[in-house]
Amino acid sequence: MTVIEQSYRGSTLRLLLLMVGLFAVGTNAFVIAGLLPRIADGLGASQASVSYTITIYAVLVAVASPAVAIVLARVSRAGLMASGALLFTVGVVVAALSTSLTWFVIARVIAAFGGAALVPTASAVAATIVAPERRGRALAFVGAGFTLAVAIGSPLGTALGSAAGWRAPMWLLVGIGALVTVLIPVAFRGMPRPAPVSLRARxxxxxxxxxxxxxxxxxxxxxxxxxxxxxxxxxxxxxxxxxxxxxxxxxxxxxxxxxxxxxxxxxxxxxxxxxxxxxxxxxxxxxxxxxxxxxxxxxxxxxxxxxxxxxxxxxxxxxxxxxxxxxxxxxxxxxxxxxxxxxxxxxxxxxxxxxxxxxxxxxxxxxxxxxxxxxxxxxxxxxxxxxxxxxxxxxxxxxxxxxx
Incomplete structure (x- = not known):
């Protein structure tokens, strides 16, 4: 295998890891829709109350994503993504163990901060680990994690939740999140820090x-x-x-x-x-x-x-x-x-x-x-x-x- 082939294979495997990370985050966001009645019954809450946890999650990600990019601009990309994946995994663990709406909300908050650190960083990293002429395809490949979350993750999570209870798909996401957390520091070891971007430019x-x-x-x-x-x-x-x-x-x-x-x-x-x-x-x-x-x-x-x-x-x-x-x-x-x-x-x-x-x-x-x-x-x-x-x-x- 030539050096070029090794480099291509290595970047593809790393992109696949990032895609899996986005798939987990996306599935966690979208699977709530199919599981809404069961989660509400399990927590003794109304469906409307549970649906508002989606609002809390989304607002936090929307606000935290640019804040993380500014405040943690000098943190290594591998460290930031691994920390995000870890926070996401901890959040889903808390969700799976939740017995009340309060704990479920706390779980969504933790997972939201994890997603805010992982998702935008993964997209930015995807464009830097391939040749310039392949950046568009790299972004599309990693971004497909969200598409697959809607196409496969959410429906299968709904089916699994219907058969084995709403906590079952949560534990499956915990496994995926833990795997991503462990592999990211290995796969992206030694990545250079990006050049800082001023607030005015943002x-x-x-x-x-x-x-x-x-x-x-x-x-x-x-x-x-x-x-x-x-x-x-x-x-x-x-x-x-x-x-x-x-x-x-x-x-x-x-x-x-x-x-x-x-x-x-x-x-x-x-x-x-x-x-x-x-x-x-x-x-x-x-x-x-x-x-x-x-x-x-x-x-x-x-x-x-x-x-x-x-x-x-x-x-x-x-x-x-x-x-x-x-x-x-x-x-x-x-x-x-x-x-x-x-x-x-x-x-x-x-x-x-x-x-x-x-x-x-x-x-x-x-x-x-x-x-x-x-x-x-x-x-x-x-x-x-x-x-x-x-x-x-x-x-x-x-x-x-x-x-x-």
């Missing part, structure tokens, strides 16, 4: 209204998906008859369709542009969610609608990322850090919106709320294309209009 993208509009689209697009996904057990109760297995099949079909959508989203975005691609996806999602509201009693129809919904939701991320990167390519890394924050804030507002919909009209109103938020995301995203930013060119002092 917040610079937020001075551009086009970025703000795009991030607003990301936030509400993420919320529109999670409003329905988090409360899927309640929304689809008539269709599934309360069966965790039937719900798991629906989520598995949804996730599989999402993988398919993710495969073609890049090509579609390259051909038709981010504006058209994201707009069509958001419109189709809104229509599909309205249809779910009116056909929530039919399992076959919901199965079909979840296929359509899964394809378009997975296809949303790529054109939105494409848009953010294309606004200011020179500062793309800092802009994408805010993309992650916007996504987690979208997850955070989903439970309050879903609970409000249930309180107003029952579970059938949840998909309608998701559709309304999807339209709001569409409006904000398109608003960014109607905005032209006037900026001064520092080297010449000449005001120029930057095309959207």
């Amino acid at each position: 917040v610079r993208p937020l001075s551009d209204l086009r970025v703000i509009a795009a991030l607003g689209g990301v936030l509400f697009a993420t919320a529109s998906f999670n409003i329905v996904y988090i409360f899927s057990a309640q929304v689809l109760h008539r269709a599934t008859g309360g069966s965790g297995t039937l719900l798991a099949v629906l989520l598995l079909v949804y996730g599989g369709a999402g993988v398919l959508g993710n495969v073609f989203a890049g090509r579609i975005t390259d051909r038709y542009g981010s504006r058209a691609s994201a707009a069509v996806a958001l419109i189709v999602q809104a229509v599909a969610l309205v249809a779910v509201a009116f056909f929530e009693w039919s399992y076959p129809l919901c199965l079909l609608l979840f296929v359509v919904w899964g394809v378009v939701v997975a296809g949303l991320t790529i054109p939105m990322q494409h848009r953010l990167v294309s606004i200011d390519p020179a500062n793309a890394q800092q802009t994408m850090a805010w993309f992650s924050t916007a996504m987690y804030l979208g997850i955070a507002i989903a439970p309050p919106l879903g609970n409000a919909a249930i309180g107003l009209g029952g579970p059938w109103l949840v998909p309608i709320a998701g559709a309304v938020v999807s339209v709001l995301a569409l409006g904000l995203f398109l608003l960014g294309f109607a905005t032209r930013r006037m900026s001064a060119v520092a080297t010449h002092g000449i005001p120029t209009t930057v095309e959207p």
